[in-house]
Amino acid sequence: MTLVWLPFAPEAFGGLPNGLSAALYDGGAEPSGIDDVELYVPPYMGGDASVEPITRMPRLRVVQTLTAGVDNVLPLLPEGVTLCNARGVHDASTAELVVGLIIASLRRIPEFVRAQAFGEWLHDRYDALADKRVLIVGYGSVGAAVERRLDGFEVDVVRVSRTARPGVESWDRLPALLPDSDVVVLLAPLTEQTRGMVDAAFLARMKDGSLLVNAARGQIVVTGDLVQEVSKGRLRAALDVTDPEPLPPGHPLWTAPGVLISPHVGGDTTAFLPRAHRLIAEQLRRFALAEPLLNVVPRS
DSSP: OOEEESSSSSGGOOOTTEEEEEEEEESSSOOOOOOGGGEEETTTHHHHHGGGGGOOOOOOOEEEEEEOOOTTTTTGOTTTTTTEEETTTTTHHHHHHHHHHHHHHHHTTHHHHHHTTTTOOOOOOOOOSSEEEEEEEEEHHHHHHHHHTTTTTEEEEEEESSOOBEEEEEEEGHHHHHGOOOOOEOOOOTTTTTTTTTHHHHHHHOOOOOOOEOOGGGBBHHHHHHHHHHHHTSOEEEESSSSSSSTTTTTTTHHOOEEEOOOOOOOTTTHHHHHHHHHHHHHHHHHHOOOOOSSBBBOO
């Protein structure tokens, strides 16, 4: 029998294919058999501690993450081990939050919530999402899901990815696209190319009064540069991820004007488990039958 480590019981997705046996590892006490594990699914949101066991699995052949981003796994991945991500699992949840953050920020809903506690009536004319240009930086499956949910809001969507393709611009077009964009949504993976990409120069090119939404990784944004821009009131920001994370008490982002922060909950909703179960069930079926796996991350 081929041993796999899973973060949830196989009964959750209909059981294991023939030829596989499973041990449950949810980030607590390690089960026995680490020397025999051939496929490992690290617990979701388990941090570095949940990834570290891959360095002690001599028979490991496949790592299947439950996250779309794999920046914390790649540095530890042994040579010859196939890495697969959870592309598609978080599309619905993350896209919902992105659109929610955009609307909440533009319509100033956090201010209304604070005012309600004091019985204040903040009637004014506020920004609408309609007629805005939304720039999606990192147009993959989540970006496409965001665009589908924006359909009907009467917006102009501009797509940017590392490599240009029909309907999608390349990174090098960003300096020309930023000044005309009302909302900039970050969905790019964290790589050496994107780390710190949103720096003072990037932010300076953004349109006065525009909104930066980060649902990717905190390290894509240079936090100090963002604090400077939002503190001046020139830009607004809605952040599901930050650097550092969790954001410590007293950090200037907590009280910066025009900043809305959610605690990295883009993918962690009731929509997660059904989609995760479907992916793991299909991936284990393919693994047992030696068929091509889904969502293989290329080494580069």
